[in-house]
Amino acid sequence: MNSAILQQLKQNSRKTWQQIGKEVHLTGQAVAARVAQMEDQGLITGYTLKQDNAERHFITVFMETSDFAGFELFLRNDARIESAYKVTGEGCYQLIFISQNAGDLEPFLNAMLSYGRYKVATAIRHIKS
Numbered sequence: 001m002n003s004a005i006l007q008q009l010k011q012n013s014r015k016t017w018q019q020i021g022k023e024v025h026l027t028g029q030a031v032a033a034r035v036a037q038m039e040d041q042g043l044i045t046g047y048t049l050k051q052d053n054a055e056r057h058f059i060t061v062f063m064e065t066s067d068f069a070g071f072e073l074f075l076r077n078d079a080r081i082e083s084a085y086k087v088t089g090e091g092c093y094q095l096i097f098i099s100q101n102a103g104d105l106e107p108f109l110n111a112m113l114s115y116g117r118y119k120v121a122t123a124i125r126h127i128k129s
Contacts, residue, residue: 001026002043005034009044054098056082056123057105060091064116071115080104091119 004024008015017035018028026034038044063071068086075084075095082096099105105120112118 002034002038005031006038006043009035054100057097057099058121058123059093059095059097059109059112060119061093061095061112061115062117062119063092065114067115074112074115078108080108092116 005020008020008023017031021028021031075081080098082098085094087094
């Protein structure tokens with residue numbers, strides 16, 4: 001049941017609990033309770049606005065310092081970071097950076113250099129959410 005609620009939220013996070021309940025055969029109150037429970041469990045950690053007209057840059061970060069806490073604070077304080085993950089494999093972090101203007105990316109990358117190197121790939125077309 002939680003997966004059906006999550007699917008509804010992914011399709012349109014502005015739906016009311018009643019609208020979601022109608023789709024998943026629960027009351028609005030039951031949906032609200034399940035969403036609160038999923039938030040408490042960490043399954044839902046936030047609600048974001050996806051901007052399809054914005055440019056998305058996928059950044060792999062290779063840390064050259066051990067100041068992980070400082071770097072993560074740096075990321076949290078930048079609203080242009082849509083998501084950030086500490087990862088295994090190639091690199092230490094994977095970021096999605098949203099830019100509305102052509103000049104947004106370079107200053108961010110320059111500021112990030114104090115923490116390490118990076119590799120950037122830019123989305124050219126959105127296929128699926």
